[in-house]
Amino acid sequence: xxxxxxxxxxxxxxxxxxxxxxxxxxxxxxxxxxxxxxxxxxxxxxxxxxxxxxxxxxxxxxxxxxxxxxxxxxxxxxxxxxxxxxxxxxxxxxxxxxxxxxxxxxxxxxxxxxx
Numbered sequence: 803x804x805x806x807x808x809x810x811x812x813x814x815x816x817x818x819x820x821x822x823x824x825x826x827x828x829x830x831x832x833x834x835x836x837x838x839x840x841x842x843x844x845x846x847x848x849x850x851x852x853x854x855x856x857x858x859x860x861x862x863x864x865x866x867x868x869x870x871x872x873x874x875x876x877x878x879x880x881x882x883x884x885x886x887x888x889x890x891x892x893x894x895x896x897x898x899x900x901x902x903x904x905x906x907x908x909x910x911x912x913x914x915x916x917x
């Protein structure tokens with residue numbers, strides 16, 4: 803779970819998160835991330851596009867990346883930019899973990915032995 807008081811997320815912050823947090827996570831066995839953005843008041847377009855790319859890198863690596871608890875202004879901004887529909891977003895942290903568990907089950911079923 804990643805959550806920190808960052809009120810404005812820019813592409814520079816996302817680059818630092820990718821370098822120091824995301825890349826090391828993808829190298830470990832436990833790979834799922836819930837990003838809680840309840841205290842974030844603004845996400846610029848470049849940062850939002852980076853979040854979409856980060857999410858895709860998790861899915862490419864058979865891992866999950868879910869964003870939750872978006873502030874209304876951030877949600878509207880992402881919706882207006884057309885990026886919200888590309889993101890795995892839930893209203894609550896509990897729902898984010900539910901998504902991760904369901905995706906783990908789905909991956910297990912898809913990668914399981916043939917019957």
